[in-house]
Amino acid sequence: MQRNRPPSAQTIRVLRALAADPARWRYGYDLATEVRLKSGSLYPILVRLADRGLLDTSWEPGPASRPPRHLYRLTPAGREFAAALTAARADRTVPHPHGRWSEA
Amino acid sequence: MPTRLLRWAACLLSRQRHDWGQAMLGELGRLDGRIRQLRFMLGCLIAVLLLPPWGRAAAGVWAMIAVGSVGLYASVAIRYGLGAGDWVAAAILVVLLAGYLLAASALLRRPGVAIPGLLGGLFVALAWLAMKGFTFYGVIGTIPTMREKLVLVIGVPLAVGAAGTLRSRDPVIGRRVARLAAISAGLGLYFYATLAVAVLGAGGPPADTGWTVRNIISDRLGTNLVDLLLTTLVTATVGWAGAAAAARLRPSSPAPALPGPVIPAASPDPRHEA
Numbered sequence: 001m002q003r004n005r006p007p008s009a010q011t012i013r014v015l016r017a018l019a020a021d022p023a024r025w026r027y028g029y030d031l032a033t034e035v036r037l038k039s040g041s042l043y044p045i046l047v048r049l050a051d052r053g054l055l056d057t058s059w060e061p062g063p064a065s066r067p068p069r070h071l072y073r074l075t076p077a078g079r080e081f082a083a084a085l086t087a088a089r090a091d092r093t094v095p096h097p098h099g100r101w102s103e104a
Numbered sequence: 105m106p107t108r109l110l111r112w113a114a115c116l117l118s119r120q121r122h123d124w125g126q127a128m129l130g131e132l133g134r135l136d137g138r139i140r141q142l143r144f145m146l147g148c149l150i151a152v153l154l155l156p157p158w159g160r161a162a163a164g165v166w167a168m169i170a171v172g173s174v175g176l177y178a179s180v181a182i183r184y185g186l187g188a189g190d191w192v193a194a195a196i197l198v199v200l201l202a203g204y205l206l207a208a209s210a211l212l213r214r215p216g217v218a219i220p221g222l223l224g225g226l227f228v229a230l231a232w233l234a235m236k237g238f239t240f241y242g243v244i245g246t247i248p249t250m251r252e253k254l255v256l257v258i259g260v261p262l263a264v265g266a267a268g269t270l271r272s273r274d275p276v277i278g279r280r281v282a283r284l285a286a287i288s289a290g291l292g293l294y295f296y297a298t299l300a301v302a303v304l305g306a307g308g309p310p311a312d313t314g315w316t317v318r319n320i321i322s323d324r325l326g327t328n329l330v331d332l333l334l335t336t337l338v339t340a341t342v343g344w345a346g347a348a349a350a351a352r353l354r355p356s357s358p359a360p361a362l363p364g365p366v367i368p369a370a371s372p373d374p375r376h377e378a
Contacts, residue, residue, distance in 0.1 A: 029131045029144070039128070039147030044155055047124055057123070062130070069134065070127030 010037055011045050012085060018055075018074045019082035025058060025071035046072060054078035106145035107132060113152045116213040121155060128152075153209045166208050169291050170201040176298040177325060184305070184321045197329055204287050204336070211284040216277045221284025224264035228289035228339055231260045233296070240300035243293075244324050261286070261339040265346030275351035282343025290336035297328040 007015070013035040018026065032042045049055035055078055058071045074082060110132055114125025128148040135141045177197060181190050212218045235252045236242030248256065264285045269278025301324045306317040315323075 027131065027134075028127060029135065039131075039144050040150035041147070043124060043128065043148060043151040047121070047155060057127075062133070066133045067126065067130040069130040070123070 007085070008045075010035070010041055011048070013037070014042065014045050014049070015054075015074070015078070015082045015085060018072065019079060019086075022074050022079050022082075025060075025073050027069055027071065031072065049078065054081055106138075106141040110145045110148055113149045116152055116210055117155065118213070118215065124155075125152070153206075153213070166205045166291065169295050170205055173201065173291070173295045173298050174198055176295070176302050180298070180302050180305075180321060180325065184318055186318060186322055186325075190322050190325060193326060193329060200329075200332070201291075204291060208284060208287045208291070211280055211287070214277070214280050216272050216274070217280045217284055220268050220271060220277075220281045222288055224268065224281055224285030224343075225288025225292065228256075228260055228264060228285055229292045229296075232256055232289070232293055232335075240304050243297050244300045244304065244327070257338050258342055261342035262346035262349075264339075265343035265348075266350035268343075269347040269350035270353075275347050278347030278350060279344050282347050283340045286336045286338075286340035286343060289339060290332050293335060294328060294332040297331065298325070301325055301328065 014031065014037070017031060017035050028039070028042065028046070031046075032039055035042070037045075046055060050057055054075055056073050056075045060069045060071055062068050107129065110125075110129055114122075114129060117125045128151075132141060132144055132148070135144055174194070174197060177194055180186075181194065211221060233243070235248065235256060236246060261282065265278055265282035267278075268281025268285075269275045272278060272281075301321065306320040
């Protein structure tokens, strides 16, 4: 069953951190440290954002002995949504995104 | 060790989520300090087990059954004023159920295992209950006959394991189906048996002479715990054998290899983009 519900407080924190510098690619661990979320909370949020087309991902090749790193930044739709969240917070209402916050 | 554990956990992800497992491994490889790595790995492990589409639903169902069972046990123990030994057994039960939950959640995320395993577990549980007449009395008061033992201990698990292999054409999946069927049947039957004790109390089948109400309740709860262990172990073991035997009847096809991470070729360093 699909559910429409506003994003959680943790999701909003992640969105705001990414929206603060939308052109910059971020590492997962750095993002978790900045928004003070554990990896167990951050990655499901990132997965949901990516599933809904709000998050762009890329890979950074590492040295031969290390695996590549995943990078994240908001898509244009993600930036719009983050901006809408900020505006809605000013109006004290939270908008429902066109995407759905239900399970994939 | 954190890398090895996370690599195992990443294999639990579905094909669509494979990149995220690689992402977690990539971050882990950059962390310094054992404690930091362990914390990160544990968080990722939880994320893997709870990622949709199976994670939350599966974890929720199993957690409800386990918590319900522990709650029933505790309510019976309090109602009848059971002794310290029974509370020690309760602690063992909690650890056991936590292990079962973890194992079931991990198995549920394996491709091709969830539905056959759950259906197999339902089949095993229904077979047991059918042999007992679907009554509380039958579950806690009767000793299985030889025919029942042959059917429930050998026949049904063999059938479940074999069906898992024949359906998937992969004995590895068949064995996982057998294990998941064993865990889900064990959890369901334990809950039912504990409910039977809660409802019947010391009533139902007559006990040995000289036994108090406490003795009877304690004995029944203990028997349920032993049955949980035995049912799960036997079903998983015999089901495993059934899965392996079925593989000999039908050649298996190897499971498709998971794709590696998508790494853009010759892409510029994204951190230097305007």
